[in-house]
Amino acid sequence: MIEITINGKKCTCEKGEFLLDVARRNGFYIPTLCHHPAISGQACCRVCLVEVVEKGRSKIVVSCVYPVERPCEVYTDSERVKEDRAVVLMLLKERAPESDVIDALCKAYGAADGSRFAAIDGEKCIMCGLCAGACAKLGTGAISTVLRGTAKKISTPYDEPSKDCVGCLSCAYICPTKAITFKDDGQTREVWGRTFEIVHCRECGAPVGTREEIALAARRAGEEPEELCPTCRKKKMTDIMAHTYGIV
Structure with a gap:
């Protein structure tokens, strides 16, 4: 078993367990679109980004496919995560401008207006597979x-x-x-x-x-x-x- 810290809370998990699963099991909300327990490994929407700090070094990872290998600190909603997640959502909004789900996430994370990019009219699909x-x-x-x-x-x-x-x-x-x-x-x-x-x-x-x-x-x-x-x-x-x- 490995002990990690998520948003200041100590949590235990098995080596190789994905961060998203560990976080959700411990009551932490991480938004997802392409993730489903029956079909693993999609990792294409990038909405589930989190910040991981190991040995003083910080990095942004995709939590649904990031395996825990060693003790670390995890932040699911840090300023860096919010900024990166907002950019991802802005791009997804242009890919699927008719999606109410993505629109709600964009508002929740303050995603910027991406109208300078070419939107796909009438589209809801984000090609998550x-x-x-x-x-x-x-x-x-x-x-x-x-x-x-x-x-x-x-x-x-x-x-x-x-x-x-x-x-x-x-x-x-x-x-x-x-x-x-x-x-x-x-x-x-x-x-x-x-x-x-x-x-x-x-x-x-x-x-x-x-x-x-x-x-x-x-x-x-x-x-x-x-x-x-x-x-x-x-x-x-x-x-x-x-x-x-x-x-x-």
Whole structure:
């Protein structure tokens, strides 16, 4: 175990543990956009900057991927951190001027007006890659980073409806800036240029997911697709166990 100091408070952690995780475990707030516990190592938004002092030398690091190797002092909101974070947010604001999340962070940290830079009209995406990572982890790989330079974006191949998409909305739910739009009226769901039928639980009528999403989950589990919501599925398993063991 290693003892470090965060904003004057002594904290212990394991060697190699990332600073962001240590700070959050000890109750310190560090803003993030591209960080998600299910998809590690993004480190592209740079909002989680902190100041680290080791042997009298200070440096700014990206806390979500900075491993603690030795005792040090950490400052999550020093003047230097605030200034650097404000610059990062100013640039992100120009990348995604329509994002309410980034706008709120800019106001919180006093980010300067970046209008001298070319903003991307109507954009919310900061190219953090969380959506593509979630899609890949799910096993569909329906979306990815396409094109290069200023035209770089997240999309389906050739911007055409992808046969691999199952309409699960994992991409939309994990997006930190709500850049992925979709429509859902309870009967159908539209996302990435495709329309999916929403299946409802055969017992209680609650929405379960798209037919493609249910089929994918069944294949991964090695089972047949079953149109039951989590609550009714749990009840079914309880009834089976009760019958098996003769519990009345």
